Amino acid sequence: MPETLIPTAASAVPPRASSIRPPRPTPRSRVVGENSTLLYEGGRNRSLYRVVDGCIVLSQLLDDGRRQITDVLGPGRLFGFTVDGRNIATAETLSIARIEPLGDADLNATNPTVASELKTTLQRMQVHATLLGRKTASEKVASALVELARLFNRTGRNGAPARLGFHLHLTRADLADWLGLTVETVSRCLNRFKREGLIDFSHPKTMRVLDPERLEATAGFTRHRTGDAARP
Amino acid sequence: MPETLIPTAASAVPPRASSIRPPRPTPRSRVVGENSTLLYEGGRNRSLYRVVDGCIVLSQLLDDGRRQITDVLGPGRLFGFTVDGRNIATAETLSIARIEPLGDADLNATNPTVASELKTTLQRMQVHATLLGRKTASEKVASALVELARLFNRTGRNGAPARLGFHLHLTRADLADWLGLTVETVSRCLNRFKREGLIDFSHPKTMRVLDPERLEATAGFTRHRTGDAARP
DNA sequence: GACCTCCGTTGACAGCTGTCAACATCCTCT
DNA sequence: AGAGGATGTTGACAGCTGTCAACGGAGGTC
Numbered sequence: 001m002p003e004t005l006i007p008t009a010a011s012a013v014p015p016r017a018s019s020i021r022p023p024r025p026t027p028r029s030r031v032v033g034e035n036s037t038l039l040y041e042g043g044r045n046r047s048l049y050r051v052v053d054g055c056i057v058l059s060q061l062l063d064d065g066r067r068q069i070t071d072v073l074g075p076g077r078l079f080g081f082t083v084d085g086r087n088i089a090t091a092e093t094l095s096i097a098r099i100e101p102l103g104d105a106d107l108n109a110t111n112p113t114v115a116s117e118l119k120t121t122l123q124r125m126q127v128h129a130t131l132l133g134r135k136t137a138s139e140k141v142a143s144a145l146v147e148l149a150r151l152f153n154r155t156g157r158n159g160a161p162a163r164l165g166f167h168l169h170l171t172r173a174d175l176a177d178w179l180g181l182t183v184e185t186v187s188r189c190l191n192r193f194k195r196e197g198l199i200d201f202s203h204p205k206t207m208r209v210l211d212p213e214r215l216e217a218t219a220g221f222t223r224h225r226t227g228d229a230a231r232p
Numbered sequence: 233m234p235e236t237l238i239p240t241a242a243s244a245v246p247p248r249a250s251s252i253r254p255p256r257p258t259p260r261s262r263v264v265g266e267n268s269t270l271l272y273e274g275g276r277n278r279s280l281y282r283v284v285d286g287c288i289v290l291s292q293l294l295d296d297g298r299r300q301i302t303d304v305l306g307p308g309r310l311f312g313f314t315v316d317g318r319n320i321a322t323a324e325t326l327s328i329a330r331i332e333p334l335g336d337a338d339l340n341a342t343n344p345t346v347a348s349e350l351k352t353t354l355q356r357m358q359v360h361a362t363l364l365g366r367k368t369a370s371e372k373v374a375s376a377l378v379e380l381a382r383l384f385n386r387t388g389r390n391g392a393p394a395r396l397g398f399h400l401h402l403t404r405a406d407l408a409d410w411l412g413l414t415v416e417t418v419s420r421c422l423n424r425f426k427r428e429g430l431i432d433f434s435h436p437k438t439m440r441v442l443d444p445e446r447l448e449a450t451a452g453f454t455r456h457r458t459g460d461a462a463r464p
Numbered sequence: 465g466a467c468c469t470c471c472g473t474t475g476a477c478a479g480c481t482g483t484c485a486a487c488a489t490c491c492t493c494t
Numbered sequence: 495a496g497a498g499g500a501t502g503t504t505g506a507c508a509g510c511t512g513t514c515a516a517c518g519g520a521g522g523t524c
Binding site: 136137181182184185188203204 | 513
């Protein structure tokens, strides 16, 4: 039963039993349940939000129901950008999440931090466009795993990622909507990767990367770099 | 013979014979020839640029040569955004273009106009992601035609677009790289639309929209709008 | 605890789009 | 004007990915 808009109460939110990463209390931050729609594309809102903890996806819909997830947000990322006062995208939680509203003023994005985030997001979108338009199904799924492993790896961000286990917050359908594929194709790719020893999972969302190098190779990860000539 | 980086001279640039839209002289603006690479992805630059006139595309490359055009820019659009001082995308001219460098300070995007442009671009990228991930070849090509007709229609922007003729600055290969298709598929779609009376072209780049409504219908254009409930 | 829906997996099959090839046309350069 | 390359078109064919279907299992509700 998805809630709508931003609930103020942390109703269905038992703080995780042995909470490994204690949610640091942030000014005005709120906890939101899983599968809540926070913002609707085309709707109005008066604030930007920062993801403090959890996983949030942005999406757009075509009127026949086809969905495209345009971004997957982890801790630190901002969302709620508007054009002409209207939300660019729908925002939904894929996990219990803690979000922190930013002031009205930041809506104008004249805040340097916000502007920087905008540019980073723009870059991410362009990289994802290249994935959507020019990568094969296997490359897409492998790319997604590499990216999500970085975002949500279990070991925290204390230097070396011990074993590349992470919680996949997305369902197969979410992955499909993110990568421009169907559920069946995503499932087939994941299980092939599993058979080939690239990854492993017993529960559908408990992922472990067994062979990072081959996975990244499968992702066709490196973008072409013309860069500038080395300046000696 | 593509030039590299920003040339200061307007070498191969005969100002268009009966120039309908006289290039308004802008402070410090420069004219750049067709098929020039202005910026390289991963390279450094110290300024943003505004497109005063002409057509410029942004692109990314995978290292095996696959290319994705991430945006098509017309008059008024900005480009040259960086992350960590590095260009996000390669920028190339598809026509003789006039560009105007903006000050260093604007690189930080704290200028409200720049910030607004960033948000608009972000929205465009998300709409395009939906196209790349969730539309069929026909829908993609039709969408592209609708968008390019708006961008480059011949009648200027004096209210009603008389007859929807416009100059297609992109080659079939450019269209393919923009839409995530192959040249052959693009060509087949365009010629089918021509047979069906949606569009017409004698020269490959001289496009005319004959049936805007059916073309937009083919584009599957309307995105789902949940909007806000009407407030009586 | 039983039911029931959602989610994930797997197989069979089809069709959209990519691949390969040949050819036409346009443009540039000599 | 002629040569040659880039661009565009069209056909034949293949294969990647989508579609349809069936099934199993997990989680949630009563």
